[in-house]
Amino acid sequence: MSVVVITGSSGLIGSESAEFYVGLGYDVIGIDNNMREYFFGSGGSTINNREYLKLKLGSKYRHYDIDIRDYKKIEEVFEEYKQDISLIIHTAAQPSHDWAAREPLTDFHVNANGTLHLLEATRKFCPEAVFIYTSTNKVYGDRPNQLPLIECETRFEIDSNHPYHKGISEDMSIDQNMHSLFGASKLAADILVQEYGRYFNMKTVCFRGGVLTGAKQSGVVLHGFINYLMKCVINGIPYTIFGYKGKQVRDVIASSDVISAFHTFFQNPRQGGEVYNLGGGRYSNISMLEAIELAQEITGKKLNYSFNEHHRVGDHIWYISDINKFTSHYPEWKITKDIRMIMEEIF
Template sequence: MNARLHPARSGFGFVEWFRPGEYGRTEDVLPEIVASGATHLRTHLSWAEYLAPGGEEWFDWLLPKLSAELDVLPCIHYTPPSLSRTGKATGAPRRLKDYADFVDHVIDRYGRHFRHIELWNEPNNLLDWDWREDKDFSLFCEMVGGAAYWVQKRGWKAVLGAPCPFDPAWINLMGQRGVLDVVSAVGFHGFPGTWDSDEGSWNGWDLHLGELRRIVDVYNPGAELWVTETGYSTWRQDEVEQVRRFMAALSVPADRVYWYSWRDVPHDVAVQEGLWFDPRHYHLGATEHGGRPKLLARLLQEGGVRRVQELFTLAKPSIASSVAPVVITGGSGFIGSNLASSYLREGRDVVIFDSLARPGVDSNLAWLRDQFGDRVHSCIADVRDAAQVRDAVRDASVVFHLAGQTAVTTSLDHPIEDMEVNVRGTLNVLEGARAAPRRPGVIFASTNKVYGALEDIDTVATAKCHQPADPQIARNGIGEDRSLDFCTPYGCSKGAADQYVLDYAKSYGMPAAVLRMSCIYGPRQFGTEDQGWVAHFLIRALRGERITIFGDGHQVRDILDVDDAVAAYRALHANVGRLSGQAFNLGGGPSNAVSLSMVLAEMARIIGEPVETAHEPWRTGDQLYFVADTARLQAATGWQPTIPWKRGVLRLARWLQAERFADAPAARQRRLSA
């Protein structure tokens, strides 16, 4: 599916309701919408709110603010209760002409800020228009028809508010009553996959808009068709599907399309009177209500519609029925893309299952496609989507489950999402593999965080690092016989998933095993402050930026080059039948045990100048010391690390210089020391 605008229009819009007094929210949201590439904005100008205390001042500020950046479509609805026949905002005004008079006032006061004006919203919906008091819509037709006539007379263009749900008979009634004669556009609302069922009442954009076009052409062939609301709720965390629905909406045969909405609604705000109960209403945004971009917002802000289209041209889920591919969840990530490359170089077919939620990882997928072409089969989906997982692993020869929420800090901020991704996602993978005909082996990427903060291990502080007082631990590291002690939501979720994998091997006889990883680093890593610290440090050092150290910088980790990590995953896969039901530590071991300060000193040597640092307090769950004892893995598979940490860090620095800084100004290019 191509993310291309329909030839009948240019640009697309968002719907965003701004409530009176939301000055700060408006200031935050408006530049985000502009950065998305949107050209239009549909918002409401509530008649009831305008006449409430402070209403004039609010809209005097809001409309000029919005129209300075976007083509604004104000939707005028909601009767002031004092003027309503029912005493509610959904009732018809006692004097129907009052609505037209208010529209005329809006044109006088704000007309320079818009060319089109929408008359009411969802008039066949009881929550917006009380049709119980207007069963034949005669009041509505007189009210809106008169206002539309006056809008046209004044030289502006009226848009008829869309019925929701879509009702062809209602549209035809508007034609018979003469309303369609005096409007320039007719609205349409459609939310396929959210409220309407693709198998039920929703019959597709072409059919519904075609039906609308046939009715409108009878009364006013020159009127345009506008999709004034469409969207997709991510209440099931399916951000990828939201992007797909957005792409589909771009190509609908309408003159304008408005996507509902830019931001989620906070859970403590009623979407409509009495509606706090339906979670779908609260997750329609391209960003969360706190501002965190979902996949759709991130892609649009990275490059607009073109960026969305680029991403989904990478998707190629089809695969020959006779092929038993390697399936890698999280296959566009750092370890996943390196692991995929190792199999693809041997001529294997690989299914990359990835939600692309982590910024930058789609470049890894593009790299794989460029290098290996049609043997890369990408499935852009989330591991929380059980059906997608089941389809992806159906023919697998092996499943490497690397997808997950990977940061302790994120788990502390969003523990429920962390649990759903890491625990539920892993169960979906296990169930999919259990149902697959070939009974593929499952290799799970766990973490050393399952051992907790290790606060009971006494350490001795030296000038460079914290060392265990126990000579055996200092010599060998932490072994798998260490008791599990889940710490932080991330440790709990990964630990629970770890145990599920081991139990499925026992309870169902599945070939499944676990690798509990230390710090892996290397090419194709997009490190952040919260995860992937070696790459994060190098990126900031190469930019000449300050690096934040949490704690004293003497905490010790055994870092492992990704090529060695890939070799370990493959070695475990080769022996998974014999080693099923077992967990193994994976890290650089004592020979690659380093403190953060030691790594920073080596980075300074590589780039040829000091690295600036700043210190912050210790973070929850941070271990003073973790070095993996990998003796069990070595004995069971013959694997061992081969790349010394200094050589690996230099290799990563050179890759980052070539890939991330190749287009940087000459002043930023650095000569890296060997």
């Protein structure tokens, strides 16, 4: 028996990872206590995904309703399956800038301490396993906002001759800028994942994601902007744009392409705490205004939206991932879906 442990197994990336690995014949241990509902209310609940996985995957999927802040419970799971665990995919997190400021202790304990618990359990019980961490581009704080951005009609852009025009690479500084408390807790976890890889020579990797999205995401106001935007257009829910005139740009990648990247690394892992930026890059990116226009075009409906001139603390004006480091290490991996394909699939 070969076992994959997935935290946040009822969320977007976690649930699709569970289906993917069961489809390959693995047994999957899912760890998820639906804390997303605590963060975002009933609209953020992942209970439906959990029940769907249990029904569809049957005995190949075993669910544990465990809080990753509880090290004793995490240790018990890892000890039970220690002979068989070959891969850990850690997606569980508190994912919102704004929410982190409400409860900084909860945010840090989930994002940083929870990651430490999983790393230590891996080191203690299955040190040869591959450990994949879904980090975030927010580890760069608002450093990208210091780039010489150009305001265009529907988006901010960067000059085509600038070194970061193809996207922001892993060499961007993470130091001495505004991260938001969420960005800080995720950065702490990111550094821990790197350190366990380097110090203990484990197969750990941080994927610093842009906008990861897909049809199974429980999009809410504070997280999952593409999914939530489509929900608002389809259901006639008023939508608010926060700051930057709606011209802020994000690169967007489908959950299936994220999991494909995970599996590509898993098949040929590198030692020592690798870090990769992962997103849609220049192939799949969009501004808020452009996303609204595309959503209206796809659905045939009009969105009732308004502007709030105050941007979120630590939020990016322009962020496109440079994914060349990952594709140079793993040239067999390719992005298969652009932003239009993703939004049509959500619709």
